[in-house]
Amino acid sequence: AQSVTQLDSQVPVFEEAPVELRCNYSSSVSVYLFWYVQYPNQGLQLLLKYLSGSTLVESINGFEAEFNKSQTSFHLRKPSVHISDTAEYFCAVSYTDKLIFGTGTRLQVFP
Amino acid sequence: GAGVSQTPSNKVTEKGKYVELRCDPISGHTALYWYRQSLGQGPEFLIYFQGTGAADDSGLPNDRFFAVRPEGSVSTLKIQRTERGDSAVYLCASSLRGGLTTGELFFGEGSRLTVL
Numbered sequence: 001a002q003s004v005t006q007l008d009s010q011v012p013v014f015e016e017a018p019v020e021l022r023c024n025y026s027s028s029v030s031v032y033l034f035w036y037v038q039y040p041n042q043g044l045q046l047l048l049k050y051l052s053g054s055t056l057v058e059s060i061n062g063f064e065a066e067f068n069k070s071q072t073s074f075h076l077r078k079p080s081v082h083i084s085d086t087a088e089y090f091c092a093v094s095y096t097d098k099l100i101f102g103t104g105t106r107l108q109v110f111p
Numbered sequence: 112g113a114g115v116s117q118t119p120s121n122k123v124t125e126k127g128k129y130v131e132l133r134c135d136p137i138s139g140h141t142a143l144y145w146y147r148q149s150l151g152q153g154p155e156f157l158i159y160f161q162g163t164g165a166a167d168d169s170g171l172p173n174d175r176f177f178a179v180r181p182e183g184s185v186s187t188l189k190i191q192r193t194e195r196g197d198s199a200v201y202l203c204a205s206s207l208r209g210g211l212t213t214g215e216l217f218f219g220e221g222s223r224l225t226v227l
Contacts, residue, residue, distance in 0.1 A: 004153075036218075043115070044154070044202070044218040090153050098144065098167060099216060101153035 002027045002095040006102035014110050015083055021076040021105045023065075023091030032094040033074040035065055036101075039087045047089070050074065061085075081109050113137070115219035117203050123225045124193055132188040132222045136205030143186050144216060145178055146202040154202055160186060193226045200224075 005024045013019045025031065035047040048059040055067040065076045074091060086109045092099040116135040124130055136143050142161055146154035156170040160180045171177075175193075180186040190197055200223050204216035 006153075009151075041220075043220040044204075044216075046215045049215070092153075096167065097142075098156045098159050098170075099154075100156065101146075103151070103153045 002031065002093045002100050004091050004093050004100055004102035006091055006105050008105045009103065010106045010108065012108045012110065013081055016080045018079050019077065019081050019085075019107065021089050021091075021107065023074045023076065023102060025072050025074065025091075025093045027072070027093060027095075033065075033067060034092040034094075034099065035059075035063070035074075035076050036090045036092060037087050038090065038104075044090065047076075081107070083109050083111060085109050115203055115205055115217050117201075117219035117222050119222055120220065121223045121225075123227065125227050126193060126195060128193050128226075130190045130193055130224060132190075132201050132224070134186045134188070134203030134205075134219060136184065136186070136203070137217055138184075140205035140207055140217070141183070142206045142208060143180060144204040144206075145186070145188050146204065147199045148202055148221070149199045157188070157201075190224075193224075195226050198224055198226045 003026045007022050033050040036044045037047045038044050048057045050057050050067045058064045063078045065074050088104045088106050090104045091102040118133045144159050145157040148154045158178050159167040163180055163183045175191045177189045200221040202221045204218045206216050
């Protein structure tokens with residue numbers, strides 16, 4: 001069965017600094033990988049996804065993630081964060097038509 | 112509305128009571144999912160509907176939990192004899208066709224259940 005590990009429960013960072021949120025997964029089969037974001041008092045929203053093709057995927061707001069099959073990782077990165085990026089970020093892996101989520105990483109951006 | 116709607120947004124009940132949580136998916140979405148999110152945890156899969164039928168109910172924790180989707184649109188999650196451990200945010204999501212080749216589930220804002 002698939003599982004997802006997000007080692008960092010909280011990541012504090014100053015505005016305009018780079019950030020990396022780590023995600024590792026376990027799977028014996030090909031997978032689809034996702035990052036969802038939950039802003040305060042809002043529902044989960046898809047940030048980006050890897051289904052096939054290029055291993056580097058990007059979001060519209062400057063985040064990117066790279067699928068690394070050999071390391072079973074899908075880390076999320078942004079070169080320069082904004083205050084508005086403060087949110088909870090969840091990595092997820094597909095498994096038989098459902099998503100399995102990690103425990104989440106709270107990104108706190110300080111001015 | 113345009114998004115997934117869940118009611119009630121908050122529900123406080125006493126141990127042993129019966130609770131119903133409702134989800135109204137995006138119009139035209141055939142797939143509907145229920146997840147549960149406890150404090151400090153990620154969403155935990157409960158059940159997945161494709162149309163009116165439950166395609167996968169492997170995440171329901173026990174027989175106190177039941178969900179229906181009689182007309183292939185609105186779904187109700189039913190919890191009997193609630194326990195304090197059932198306290199969580201219950202999330203509903205829908206997608207256009209089900210399966211994850213398109214990769215996107217649209218989530219509602221959740222129903223926060225507190226069992227006293």
